[in-house]
Amino acid sequence: MYDKGKIMAGLAVFLVMLTLPFWYSAATGKAGVKPDPVLPKTEKKCVESRQYMRDAHMDLLNRWRDAVVREDRHIYVSQDGTRYEMSLNNTCMKCHVEKAQFCDKCHTYLGESPFCWDCHLDKKEVKGVM
Amino acid sequence: MLEKALHGSRRYWTLIGILSALSLVGVLAYLKQLSTGLVITGLSRDVPWGLYIAQFTFLVGVAASAVMVVLPYYLHNYKAFGRLTILGEFLAISAVTMCMLFIFVDMGQPTRVLNVILYPTPNSLMFWDMMVLQGYLILNILIAYVTFTSEEKGVHPPSWIKPIIILSIPWAISIHTVTAFLYSGLGARPFWLTAILAPRFLASAFASGPSLLIVFCLILRKYTKFDAGEEAIKKLSEIVTYAMAANIFFVLVELFTALYSDIPEHKHHFEYLFFGLHGHNALVPFMWTSQFLAVTALVLLLFPKIRNNFTYLFAICVGIIAAIWIEKGLGMVVTGFIPSPLGKVTEYSPTLREALITLGIYAGGFLIITVLYKIAVSVREELET
Amino acid sequence: MDESRRAFLKTAGCAILGAGLAAPIARAVAGAVSADATPGELTAGRWAIAVNVRKCLQREDCRACIDACHVAHNVPLIKDPLREIKWIWKEPFKDTFAAETHPYLEKGLAGKNVLVLCNHCDNPPCVRVCPTKATWKRPDGIVMMDQHRCIGCRYCIVGCPYGSRSFNWQDPRPFITTGIKPEYPTRMKGVVEKCTFCTERLVKGLPPVCVEVCNKVAGPGTMTFGDIRDPNSEVARVLKDRFSIRRKPELGTEPQIFYLV
Numbered sequence: 001m002y003d004k005g006k007i008m009a010g011l012a013v014f015l016v017m018l019t020l021p022f023w024y025s026a027a028t029g030k031a032g033v034k035p036d037p038v039l040p041k042t043e044k045k046c047v048e049s050r051q052y053m054r055d056a057h058m059d060l061l062n063r064w065r066d067a068v069v070r071e072d073r074h075i076y077v078s079q080d081g082t083r084y085e086m087s088l089n090n091t092c093m094k095c096h097v098e099k100a101q102f103c104d105k106c107h108t109y110l111g112e113s114p115f116c117w118d119c120h121l122d123k124k125e126v127k128g129v130m
Numbered sequence: 131m132l133e134k135a136l137h138g139s140r141r142y143w144t145l146i147g148i149l150s151a152l153s154l155v156g157v158l159a160y161l162k163q164l165s166t167g168l169v170i171t172g173l174s175r176d177v178p179w180g181l182y183i184a185q186f187t188f189l190v191g192v193a194a195s196a197v198m199v200v201l202p203y204y205l206h207n208y209k210a211f212g213r214l215t216i217l218g219e220f221l222a223i224s225a226v227t228m229c230m231l232f233i234f235v236d237m238g239q240p241t242r243v244l245n246v247i248l249y250p251t252p253n254s255l256m257f258w259d260m261m262v263l264q265g266y267l268i269l270n271i272l273i274a275y276v277t278f279t280s281e282e283k284g285v286h287p288p289s290w291i292k293p294i295i296i297l298s299i300p301w302a303i304s305i306h307t308v309t310a311f312l313y314s315g316l317g318a319r320p321f322w323l324t325a326i327l328a329p330r331f332l333a334s335a336f337a338s339g340p341s342l343l344i345v346f347c348l349i350l351r352k353y354t355k356f357d358a359g360e361e362a363i364k365k366l367s368e369i370v371t372y373a374m375a376a377n378i379f380f381v382l383v384e385l386f387t388a389l390y391s392d393i394p395e396h397k398h399h400f401e402y403l404f405f406g407l408h409g410h411n412a413l414v415p416f417m418w419t420s421q422f423l424a425v426t427a428l429v430l431l432l433f434p435k436i437r438n439n440f441t442y443l444f445a446i447c448v449g450i451i452a453a454i455w456i457e458k459g460l461g462m463v464v465t466g467f468i469p470s471p472l473g474k475v476t477e478y479s480p481t482l483r484e485a486l487i488t489l490g491i492y493a494g495g496f497l498i499i500t501v502l503y504k505i506a507v508s509v510r511e512e513l514e515t
Numbered sequence: 516m517d518e519s520r521r522a523f524l525k526t527a528g529c530a531i532l533g534a535g536l537a538a539p540i541a542r543a544v545a546g547a548v549s550a551d552a553t554p555g556e557l558t559a560g561r562w563a564i565a566v567n568v569r570k571c572l573q574r575e576d577c578r579a580c581i582d583a584c585h586v587a588h589n590v591p592l593i594k595d596p597l598r599e600i601k602w603i604w605k606e607p608f609k610d611t612f613a614a615e616t617h618p619y620l621e622k623g624l625a626g627k628n629v630l631v632l633c634n635h636c637d638n639p640p641c642v643r644v645c646p647t648k649a650t651w652k653r654p655d656g657i658v659m660m661d662q663h664r665c666i667g668c669r670y671c672i673v674g675c676p677y678g679s680r681s682f683n684w685q686d687p688r689p690f691i692t693t694g695i696k697p698e699y700p701t702r703m704k705g706v707v708e709k710c711t712f713c714t715e716r717l718v719k720g721l722p723p724v725c726v727e728v729c730n731k732v733a734g735p736g737t738m739t740f741g742d743i744r745d746p747n748s749e750v751a752r753v754l755k756d757r758f759s760i761r762r763k764p765e766l767g768t769e770p771q772i773f774y775l776v
Binding site for chain 2: 519520596599600606613640643644645646647667672673677681683684685703704705707768
């Protein structure tokens, strides 16, 4: 190939830059900023397991939304049999209290802005808005 | 074939530049609407639809009018329209694209537009409108592409395109009928609750669309080597004449029912349009201008000596487009809301930003037409040398 | 393109497709929505309200129901009449009941204010025209709104013969001057809203807030709420005993708000 040396060198630089996040944090031990959502102090058990919530809390919220708004169903039976009222405001936020301390921590880190909060509110936000 | 749009005269590039700049202005104005909301328009609780939906209504008619060229040529072998069909199809593509853009900018939550497809609702005319417009766009792109590339290569188009072309004829009628049904099935709006709305829409479409096509043909004749043919343009002008006659007849017929029956619910809207209601008369001068232009245009078109003089024809066609644009684009939509269900008169006038977004979409549509017609012209010039 | 490169691309494409499809299948299992009724909720075959116009007119300046509703549901107070949002309000008799108004009507009645709100029609034109089913009719008769699905096309506003619906032309939050109630969501710009017969209260066994407040302020009988299909309900009995009319009955919408005139 023409200019083999330059091309190989360029590719090597590109690969180094591409994998920067991995080898930098491995080498220096610093992972940059890690999201630190504030967990509820009193309640240790969420509606579903931590792994499920991490994977699929949006799935759960969408199912809750359709059940409450569209089907007039308000009771959720979790995997372990506990019954909950399906409500972002009154169930989720009862324990997680402040969206800025919990939800936003991971969402901001990932550059996500879900539009839940265009309409739904937590008590702290209400005071801030007023 | 698309590369033909990349080589052009200074005039061509100036036109592209101006239209692109205007489109950009529209985009910037729309960004403001996206962030602030539709409050930047002149719309209100009593008049929820205005300039955007009115432009959509007018342009669906223009898009449907391609059938007036396709039908004679493909169904009745009227050879004189041979060079015209591609212009009609390209005009339809541009018009349908503008329609969809106008609906998009009118939505309060445009990011959710796919909900119409995700949750199909056959009882809603808006669902059907979206389906038939998409279908018509795909049909016209396919037909234009297949027939025009075949022509460029000097071969017959493949036989499977013929049934698709025939399909586009009732489809064209359907897009404008569905749009009319959007309005004419609503008990809440007696101004639109008339069976003649769909026929009126079609008549005005077949007057304004071919008029626009004539205007384009005459411009192309002047500035390029593309000549659609004298017979084709004359035949188009005859079609416009008949369509305009039907349109004016339909308007008179509507006026008769509303005014003779003297029923307030039906009368009030026409009173607002032509004489003003409770002192509100913003649309009165526009409506009289529109009717004057329409009647004058029709009378002039009746004389072959005038109709066949292409200088006069150009002016007449511009007049017809203006008349029908006022009738559909200004008069029809807003008047459905005046007076409101509770008897109030809330007038509507678009804001500057609303007008800029509208202008931007029109510029975008004309940009598409410029590019597509440039391709058609270049190919035709090549074929004729 | 030579065959081996083509084969590689085909295999790579299929592998990516397969990996993408496999992901949802590998999701953790979770619980389910219960089909049980919520304990204590109010249910009905057909909810309706009867408004006693004469009793309401005894307190001409009363806004108790309007204020209670708008505060409880975070309805913004937008002063510009072009963009105002209202779920329940008062309109003159001559505009509410144009067909029943004539030049020799009982003195003064034409100009007097009548309470108007969404009629929760049995044959709702707004539901018929909505392209996404963002508004629909529940089995208990309530015409409900799903603001998550609404695309803001405003076709429902166009289709409503009573002017009951409002659109959010801008973000409503700055206009909620009476204090936002966090238990009920606000709405975002670009969606339509209207009265929903307080579904969030019916689930808790409470009547709509307008009815509750009216009963407190004006005593029972001015606004009667109940299941019109239950012959023993207040509202059914009141309609049996008194003459009642509805708004624009000729349109066939079958409104479920009855006016005792």
